[in-house]
Amino acid sequence: MSHQRTLERPVRCEGIGLHTGEKVAMTLYPAPANRGVIFRRADLPSAPTIEARPEHVVDTQYATTIAKNGASVKTIEHLMSALAGMGVDNVQVDLTGPEVPILDGSAAPFVELLRQAGLRRQFAPKTFLKVRQPITVEMGTRSLRIVPSQRLKVIYTMCFDHPVLGEQTVAMEVGRDRYAREVAPSRTYGFVRDLDMLSRLGLAKGGSLENAVVIGEDGVLNGPLRFPDELVRHKILDLLGDLYLLGKPLVGTIIAHGAGHQLHLQLVHRIQEHLEAEPEPFSLSAAAVEQWVSPLLPPSRPLKAAVI
Numbered sequence: 001m002s003h004q005r006t007l008e009r010p011v012r013c014e015g016i017g018l019h020t021g022e023k024v025a026m027t028l029y030p031a032p033a034n035r036g037v038i039f040r041r042a043d044l045p046s047a048p049t050i051e052a053r054p055e056h057v058v059d060t061q062y063a064t065t066i067a068k069n070g071a072s073v074k075t076i077e078h079l080m081s082a083l084a085g086m087g088v089d090n091v092q093v094d095l096t097g098p099e100v101p102i103l104d105g106s107a108a109p110f111v112e113l114l115r116q117a118g119l120r121r122q123f124a125p126k127t128f129l130k131v132r133q134p135i136t137v138e139m140g141t142r143s144l145r146i147v148p149s150q151r152l153k154v155i156y157t158m159c160f161d162h163p164v165l166g167e168q169t170v171a172m173e174v175g176r177d178r179y180a181r182e183v184a185p186s187r188t189y190g191f192v193r194d195l196d197m198l199s200r201l202g203l204a205k206g207g208s209l210e211n212a213v214v215i216g217e218d219g220v221l222n223g224p225l226r227f228p229d230e231l232v233r234h235k236i237l238d239l240l241g242d243l244y245l246l247g248k249p250l251v252g253t254i255i256a257h258g259a260g261h262q263l264h265l266q267l268v269h270r271i272q273e274h275l276e277a278e279p280e281p282f283s284l285s286a287a288a289v290e291q292w293v294s295p296l297l298p299p300s301r302p303l304k305a306a307v308i
C-alpha cells in the first residue's frame, strides 16, 4: 500500500502574478491527511480558504481560476501540476494576493520548492483514479480523450496556426522523475499578435520575456527554447495541473488534440460524473503505485510482484 504525503516543513517564495501583475508571496504548509490542496487568501479579512476542487473553478480563459465565497485565486495550474507530478497529496497554499506567482513561467521552481520542503509520508492510504472506460470531450476540431491503461500516459498534439511552429506532438509516460526533468521546466507561452487582445481582456499584465516564451511571426523572440517541443510539453504541464483538481492521481492514457484549460476542465467534470455514477473504489494498479510513490527518493527500484 502507498501512503499520502504532505510537506516536511513550510516553504515560501515571492513573485508576481502573470495576469494580474500583482506582487504576491506564497507559503506552502503541511496539511493533514485527506485534506487535499487548499488555497488560503491570507491577505483578505478572515483569510478565506478555497479547496482546489472542480466545483470551485470559475474561469478557464488563459488560466485556471478557483473561487469560493467571493475569494478567488488565479493561475493555479502550474503549482497544481508540480504537486501532482511530485506526488504531494495534502498541502495548504497561503497567498498574499489573488494569483499564484508565475516565477519563470514553468513548474520547475515549484518542484525545487517542494524538494526544499521535503516530503513526509502520512498514515492514510493513497488512492488512484483509474478509468475503466474511454471518456471523450470535444469542442469543434479540438478533442481530449482518456482510455484505460496501466500507467499514466499522455499523447498531446498541437496544430499551431503559425508559419514556424506547425504541428507538434509529444507522447510520454509521465512518472515522477520524467515529470521533473521533461515536463516541469517547460514554460508558458504567448504570441505577439495576441498581446493587444490580452491587454483588452486585462490579462498578461505581469507577462514578460522573463516568464513566458514569446513568439513573433518569425519565431521565438527570447530563445533558445528549453526543449524543441517546449510549447507542447507545457500543454502537458497544464493538463496534469488541471486534472489534479480531481484530488487524486489519475491513471489512464490521455490523447489530446489542440486542447486547453476549457477542455481539460470538461474532462475533469465528465470523470467526476462517472465517479458519482459508479461510487465503488477505482482499482489501484501496481504500475501506478510504482509510478507515483516515493517522490524525492532515488530512482525507482523494480516493483515487487507481490503488490499485485
Ligand SMILES: [Zn+2]
Residues within 6 Å of the ligand: 077, 078, 188, 234, 238
Ligand atoms: Zn500554463
